[in-house]
Amino acid sequence: MSSPVSIAETKALLKATLRQFEDFPTKGILFEDILPIFKSPKTFQSLIDAIKHQIEANFSTPGSKPDVVVGLDARGFLFGPTLALQLGAAFVPVRKQGKVPGPTVEAEFEKEYGKDVFVMQADAIKAGQKVIIVDDIIATGGSAKAAGQLVTKLGGEILEYVFILELDFLHGRDQLDAPVYTLLSGQPEKLGS
Numbered sequence: 001m002s003s004p005v006s007i008a009e010t011k012a013l014l015k016a017t018l019r020q021f022e023d024f025p026t027k028g029i030l031f032e033d034i035l036p037i038f039k040s041p042k043t044f045q046s047l048i049d050a051i052k053h054q055i056e057a058n059f060s061t062p063g064s065k066p067d068v069v070v071g072l073d074a075r076g077f078l079f080g081p082t083l084a085l086q087l088g089a090a091f092v093p094v095r096k097q098g099k100v101p102g103p104t105v106e107a108e109f110e111k112e113y114g115k116d117v118f119v120m121q122a123d124a125i126k127a128g129q130k131v132i133i134v135d136d137i138i139a140t141g142g143s144a145k146a147a148g149q150l151v152t153k154l155g156g157e158i159l160e161y162v163f164i165l166e167l168d169f170l171h172g173r174d175q176l177d178a179p180v181y182t183l184l185s186g187q188p189e190k191l192g193s
């Protein structure tokens with residue numbers, strides 16, 4: 001595997017990799033496409049390394065280490081399991097309604113372009129477990145807030161939310177009751193870091 005890259009270089013790689021599509025999935029939305037990240041092993045690796053180092057720096061004592069990484073359906077599944085493995089933590093998916101068998105907890109939410117329902121298996125998280133919630137993008141914060149509600153319902157403790165990109169003009173982080181870490185933040189068409 002390639003040698004480690006700095007956080008600054010990781011941000012530059014990510015910024016150069018993201019691309020935008022107008023009026024997707026609905027008119028008026030400028031869609032940020034993160035999928036090209038996963039076409040480049042160097043960019044994917046540096047993304048995982050940057051998030052892992054940040055988490056290990058902030059949650060390093062034995063009692064503060066994450067037990068579980070929760071990833072949001074569907075783009076949080078692209079890197080959540082890899083991150084969990086690197087941290088030595090479990091991975092738990094939050095899924096959209098109708099996909100999860102057995103007893104569940106559910107939360108309705110609104111996002112930048114519509115409404116949805118998130119579902120988690122009721123035995124997915126044990127009371128007192130420490131949780132990192134990951135997703136690709138925070139826009140209005142509706143999705144992340146709903147995922148956080150499910151974790152809290154099961155007695156999990158949210159250490160931090162992690163996103164690749166924050167559309168900061170939508171103030172999504174104001175919806176969240178735990179620290180937020182993002183690699184990129186800004187206007188979609190003119191990303192700042």
Ligand SMILES: O=P(O)(O)OC[C@H]1O[C@H](OP(=O)(O)OP(=O)(O)O)[C@H](O)[C@@H]1O
Pocket residue numbers: 072073074075076110111112113135136137138139140141142143144172
């Ligand atoms: O902050 P919000 O306004 O809630 O928006 C952010 C959410 O929207 C996107 O997911 P989407 O629901 O489009 O699902 P997908 O991952 O299946 O494409 C994105 O991956 C986040 O989960």
Ligand SMILES: Nc1ncnc2[nH]cnc12
Pocket residue numbers: 029030031032033111112113137138139140
């Ligand atoms: N503008 C956007 N681009 C990609 N994913 C999103 N999820 C919510 N808003 C989004």
